[in-house]
Amino acid sequence: MRKQIFMVEDESDILELLQPKLESAGYACKGFSTAQPMLQLLQQVIPDLILLDLMLPDMDGMEACKRLKSNPATESIPVIMLTARTDIEDKIMGLEYGADDYITKPFDAKELLARINAVLRRSSWESSKNVLSITPDFVIDFNRYEVHIYNKRADLTLTEFKILQLLTKRPGWVYNRSQILDYLWGTDKVVIERTVDVHIRNLREKLGDFSGMIANIRGVGYRFQTSQEEELG
Ligand code: CA
Numbered sequence: 001m002r003k004q005i006f007m008v009e010d011e012s013d014i015l016e017l018l019q020p021k022l023e024s025a026g027y028a029c030k031g032f033s034t035a036q037p038m039l040q041l042l043q044q045v046i047p048d049l050i051l052l053d054l055m056l057p058d059m060d061g062m063e064a065c066k067r068l069k070s071n072p073a074t075e076s077i078p079v080i081m082l083t084a085r086t087d088i089e090d091k092i093m094g095l096e097y098g099a100d101d102y103i104t105k106p107f108d109a110k111e112l113l114a115r116i117n118a119v120l121r122r123s124s125w126e127s128s129k130n131v132l133s134i135t136p137d138f139v140i141d142f143n144r145y146e147v148h149i150y151n152k153r154a155d156l157t158l159t160e161f162k163i164l165q166l167l168t169k170r171p172g173w174v175y176n177r178s179q180i181l182d183y184l185w186g187t188d189k190v191v192i193e194r195t196v197d198v199h200i201r202n203l204r205e206k207l208g209d210f211s212g213m214i215a216n217i218r219g220v221g222y223r224f225q226t227s228q229e230e231e232l233g
Helices: 012-024 035-041 061-069 088-096 109-127 158-169 177-185 194-213
Strands: 004-008 028-032 049-053 079-083 101-104 131-135 138-141 146-149 152-154 214-217 221-224
Touching: 004 012, 004 035, 012 028, 012 109, 028 035, 035 061, 049 061, 049 109, 061 079, 079 109, 101 109, 131 194, 138 158, 138 194, 146 194, 152 194, 158 177, 158 194, 158 221, 177 194, 177 221, 194 214, 194 221
Parallel strands: 004 028, 004 049, 049 079, 079 101
Antiparallel strands: 131 138, 138 146, 146 152, 214 221
16 A cells, blocks of 8 residues: 655645655655644555645745644654754754754755655664554554454544544543543534544444453543452442
């Protein structure tokens, strides 16, 4: 399967020039002229890499980078910043916000492809470790968005997966419903808190023998626990 790249660049001539070059190098490339629609699509599609222009009309590229690096669902996507600024401080800032690399304009397609290949090689090496075995029979693969129960892939929706991802980040920690909603959809979307219960119910069903690891703490919220006897709900 072709690796997917999201490219955010408001200068349409750069986008139009690079997109076909990335495609002919074997990547599937989706272009955006602003950051917001790309961040939106990330809720459904996780690309292998993001090329992010620094100066964008709707949002600073660093702000966009900060947002996706502070969300556990998107934090492991490698980001290469495209910047016209040569100021060293900006480069340092970009890397502080979690960008994996940066490239200064003007650059040619060859140079960009070399950076992309290098970053992807590095990330696939790092991501091979991103698998959580809760027990040998309950394994979560955060890169593939897969859960395996007794070596069989459980058919989780993206929402269910993200809830599991959040809860397993801090085992024993209780998340209330509004925290779970914020994590799933951000604070700007109005969703009733009951929705969380429905997703959790479906998730627990799919976890089968391990459903008890997701505990309902009455009146508070939910937590992930590795000992099933602790169930309080
Ligand atoms: Ca720009």
